[in-house]
Amino acid sequence: SQQGEEDPQALSIQEGENATMNCSYKTSINNLQWYRQNSGRGLVHLILIRSNEREKHSGRLRVTLDTSKKSSSLLITASRAADTASYFCATKLKNRDDKIIFGKGTRLHILP
């Protein structure tokens, strides 16, 4: 897999259901971030989890990180129509200060 590869590529769920997106990576990281992008728009930062953290919450968002499996998951609970967007994980490599590497994203569609 590539550094920062999300699955599924696309996900459609009913409003009110929970949405889970996964991210896998290859190289040891310093931190992992999740971003949201509405169609053709900018990147909105959602949450950052450091390599020494296992779980973080922010409102309806829950992110987990398993460094032994080199994977992370983003859970959106009680989904709303406004959650329809693409979600990207982005990794910051260990011992590298600069760039973050994005995956291809998961396109989430919330059905009314």
Added chain:
Amino acid sequence: EPEVTQTPSHQVTQMGQEVILRCVPISNHLYFYWYRQILGQKVEFLVSFYNNEISEKSEIFDDQFSVERPDGSNFTLKIRSTKLEDSAMYFCASSSRVAGQETQYFGPGTRLLVL
């Protein structure tokens, strides 16, 4: 809440022309970045900038590209002679990189179309 701003939001140019994309990072941030996203593809790192010099650049960032911080607030990306394949959304980002604040905050992007 402070945010990164970018101008213009859209730019259409002829192949071979020079374009300058402008960004105003968050005011107390010291680290600045440009990324691009070709339509339907992933966001790709172009360059990072700190202390008035490039700290890292990708292979995409060739001699046609340059960055500058001309004053205390603006951060620009110049493409000297645009090619069709430069058509993309260009995102500026900034971060403070103070411990506990590593987040890169992105601007809304400039959509560049090269004809």
